[in-house]
Amino acid sequence: MTAASAMVPPGSTIGILGGGQLGRMLALAAAALGYRTHVFVPERDSPAGQVATATTVAAYDDLDALSRFAATVDVVTFEFENVPAATAGHLAALRPVHPGPGVLAIAQDRLLEKRFLNGIGVPTAPFRPVATLPELEAALAELGRPAVLKTVRMGYDGKGQTVIRPGDDPARALLALGGADGVLEGFVDFRMEASVIVARTASGDLAHFVPVENRHVHHILDTTIAPAAIPAATADAAVETARHIARELDLVGLLAVEMFVTADDRILVNELAPRPHNSGHWTMDACRTSQFEQHVRAVCGLPLGSPERHSDAIMKNLIGDEVHGWPAILAEPDAKLHLYGKAEARPGRKMGHVNRVFPRASFA
Ligand SMILES: Nc1ncnc2c1ncn2[C@@H]1O[C@H](COP(=O)(O)OP(=O)(O)O)[C@@H](O)[C@H]1O
Ligand SMILES: [Mg+2]
The missing domain is CATH 3.30.1490.20 (ATP-grasp fold, A domain)
Structure with missing residues (x-):
């Protein structure tokens, strides 16, 4: 076995780049499987840093700090795909990094991403690169x-x-x-926004969660409905699209594929996120394996867990002041509250989420 595909057993330390709520929930899932975590984050008192075993507070371009960080971890992953390419490259020379720098490069550049997708036969909205006003005017005309x-x-x-x-x-x-x-x-006149989250291991095993519907308010995800109310053939196409992309990326880890479902039930891919995703938070309370545990399993080379859904779910983000509704949510029997440890409820800030779960009859 090569170093990159070696199993990283429980007891090892997982390095996480980024310190937000995704890193927090990843660190909690890692701890549940007996791992230690080391978070690398530019800000103090981060949501992930509050629950990680260790934290390095340093800039993403601080190569000395990155080297010291790498020396303390067995595998590196991230909760934030916009880390500089040089950061991922530097770490990849020292430790296994999953998903790899090549996946990051595609996911952090909307042009590369769309060209990659179209190149593997996955449709997107039509697009044109624009840097100048004449280019923009020509693109608008087209x-x-x-x-x-x-x-x-x-x-x-x-x-x-x-x-x-x-x-x-x-x-x-x-x-x-x-x-x-x-x-x-x-502009895509979509009838629904949906997403599929798929995990892939170094040995090529794949596991996906059911397609979900995502509703945005002011461009921020507000609610995820699991499963999405779409025809079975459309759901199958969405799943096959996500699995195809994961294979073509040679992904190791988790990939969220954001999609538009058109009025005639075609799937166009909007964005890729090679990490746990807000539209997968429902899995924490409604699936046999959460997206965070699945990410840990994939990057550590463990067998993937069952993504099966034992409950339907509605995930509601708690944005800004909405977090102050937590006492009423705690009193709801079907609701599961998750808070991110952020001190200040600024407008537009994701402060937590609530999963409302409805057990499926077949699992009763
Ligand atoms: N081409 C498009 N046509 C219609 N709506 C779009 C288009 N691109 C983005 N949107 C809307 O804006 C939201 C955010 O855009 P997205 O490309 O996902 O960027 P972000 O990185 O901010 O999530 C989408 O979820 C969708 O609601
Ligand atoms: Mg998006």
Whole structure:
């Protein structure tokens, strides 16, 4: 066996890049399987740092700190895919990094991502790279309006994107990019947003969770409904798409595939996230194996767990002030509350989530 595919047994230390709620829940799942965790994060008192065995607070480009971090861990993974390529490369020379730097490079660049997807036969919204106003005007003429202008890199929760509608001034949308490279996407008149989360091991085993529906408010995920109410053939196509992408990426770890379901039940892929994903939080209380445990299993080379759903679920994010509703949620018998340990409930900030679960009759 090569070093990259060696099993990392319980008792080992998992290095996690990024310190948000995804890292927190990953560290908790790792602890449940007997692992230690070491979080590398630029900020103090991070949600993940609060529950990890050890924390390094340093910048992602601090190569000395990265080397010291690598020396203390057996495998490296991340909860945040926008770490610089040089960071992932530096770590990959020292320790196994899952998913690998090549997967990161694709997932952190919307242009590379869409070209990769189209190249393996997976449809996306039509798109054009745009850096200048003439390029944007030409792309608008081809793709029509409305269209969505996005930064190629570093976007999340709708940040770095502008919808250009009939009558809007394209120059203003371009200004909003602040000089960053852009990609113009044709607007998809979807009937539903959905996602599929799939895990893959180094030996090629795959396991997926059922497709779910995602509802956004102000571009931030608000609610996930599991399972998505789509025809079986559409669900099968969504699952097959996610498994195909995971194989083609040679993924080791977890991949969330965000999709648009069109009015005629076609699947277009919107985004890839090679890590646990907000739309998989429902699995914590409704599946035999949560997405976080599955990620730990995949990156450590353990057998994957059953992704089977014993309950249907509705996951509601608690955003900003919504977190103050926690006492009433605790009083609900079917609700499971998860809070992230963030001190300040700023608007738009993900503070926690609640899973409302409904056991399936076949499991009763
Ligand atoms: N081409 C598009 N057509 C229609 N809606 C879109 C399009 N691109 C993005 N959106 C909407 O904006 C949301 C956020 O966009 P996304 O590309 O997923 O960026 P982020 O990285 O911020 O999650 C999507 O979930 C969807 O609701
Ligand atoms: Mg998205």
